[in-house]
Amino acid sequence: MKRRNFIQNTALGSLGVVAGTKAIAGTHEQAKSSSAESQLDKPYKLPLVIATWNVPNATEAAYEVLKNGGSSLDAVEQGCRVEEANAEGQSVGIGGLPDRDGNVTLDACIMNPQGDYGAVVYLQNIKHPISVARKVMEETPHVLMAGSGAEKFAVSQGFPRENLLTEASEKAWKQWLVEAQYKPIINIENHDTIGMLTIDKNGDIAGGCTTSGLAYKMAGRVGDSPIIGSGLFIDNEIGGATATGLGEEVLKTVGSFLIVELMRQGRSPQQACEEAIGRIVSKNKNYKDFQVGYIAVNKKGEVGYYSIHEGFSATCYAEGKNENFPSDFFNKS
Numbered sequence: 289m290k291r292r293n294f295i296q297n298t299a300l301g302s303l304g305v306v307a308g309t310k311a312i313a314g315t316h317e318q319a320k321s322s323s324a325e326s327q328l329d330k331p332y333k334l335p336l337v338i339a340t341w342n343v344p345n346a347t348e349a350a351y352e353v354l355k356n357g358g359s360s361l362d363a364v365e366q367g368c369r370v371e372e373a374n375a376e377g378q379s380v381g382i383g384g385l386p387d388r389d390g391n392v393t394l395d396a397c398i399m400n401p402q403g404d405y406g407a408v409v410y411l412q413n414i415k416h417p418i419s420v421a422r423k424v425m426e427e428t429p430h431v432l433m434a435g436s437g438a439e440k441f442a443v444s445q446g447f448p449r450e451n452l453l454t455e456a457s458e459k460a461w462k463q464w465l466v467e468a469q470y471k472p473i474i475n476i477e478n479h480d481t482i483g484m485l486t487i488d489k490n491g492d493i494a495g496g497c498t499t500s501g502l503a504y505k506m507a508g509r510v511g512d513s514p515i516i517g518s519g520l521f522i523d524n525e526i527g528g529a530t531a532t533g534l535g536e537e538v539l540k541t542v543g544s545f546l547i548v549e550l551m552r553q554g555r556s557p558q559q560a561c562e563e564a565i566g567r568i569v570s571k572n573k574n575y576k577d578f579q580v581g582y583i584a585v586n587k588k589g590e591v592g593y594y595s596i597h598e599g600f601s602a603t604c605y606a607e608g609k610n611e612n613f614p615s616d617f618f619n620k621s
């Protein structure tokens with residue numbers, strides 16, 4: 289399944305996004321079933337990179353930094369930048385699908401092992417929101433900047449203004465305007481939010497999350513991806529987690545923070561991801577209509593990934609191998 293196929297949309301009726309419904313399946317109990325992937329059974333040797341989706345170029349760029357003794361923060365920034373610069377990808381950086389009004393608006397955040405956080409929301413005309421988020425973290429007394437203020441700040445930091453609406457994305461948007469009349473079947477492109485977690489050889493953890501958000505969203509909509517605790521959370525004593533999928537549901541359950549706190553209580557990354565998905569499912573009878581996927585890592589180098597529906601995957605680069613693994617999922621029918 290392609291990456292964007294996996295967010296189903298009826299739950300977003302108020303946003304004018306539409307469903308491809310699947311038969312309802314499963315109970316909360318099913319979320320407890322464990323994924324049997326062998327790489328989930330044992331810790332990786334550090335350093336380690338894990339990212340949402342099949343993004344080998346991004347994980348490779350991050351791993352390169354770690355292999356050469358670079359920091360987990362530099363690694364995660366470099367990894368995320370690969371997808372942001374990929375104009376073919378229609379949900380991150382340049383080429384991201386626009387909102388209903390045709391504006392490409394980007395959200396991103398980054399965390400370092402010290403627990404510092406920086407983020408941008410509703411950023412326009414700047415290709416690398418992950419790097420602007422890092423600048424917010426390192427060069428300002430703030431943690432979160434939005435819209436035109438964030439854009440002005442980025443320009444003051446030397447980021448060039450660029451048109452991010454590619455021909456392909458403009459065409460898709462125009463087609464959506466004509467045919468879907470604000471009831472689009474969205475997320476049928478093959479790209480999605482990049483969430484990435486990196487651990488350097490000393491065991492220090494960083495994370496990043498970058499997205500253009502839901503295609504054809506209402507102007508001004510911000511999802512989970514740039515919000516600390518929802519789209520991303522790192523606690524260097526414990527581990528980290530990041531999310532992809534329907535941001536509204538991740539926000540409502542503060543998913544990434546939940547996963548890190550569950551790991552603090554002794555859950556493995558896999559158990560924690562499954563429990564966080566179970567939390568969403570148990571609180572939302574419409575879970576059949578949307579998708580959420582999580583990845584997580586702990587201090588020992590154990591990883592986890594889980595989603596509501598089939599189709600999610602994670603890319604891990606560790607021990608010299610760059611591999612994409614399909615994720616286990618809740619809805620088995």
Ligand code: ASP
Pocket residue numbers: 295379480481499500501502510511512513531532533534535536
């Ligand atoms: N989580 C992102 C958002 O809601 C979308 C995605 O992962 O595709 O903005």
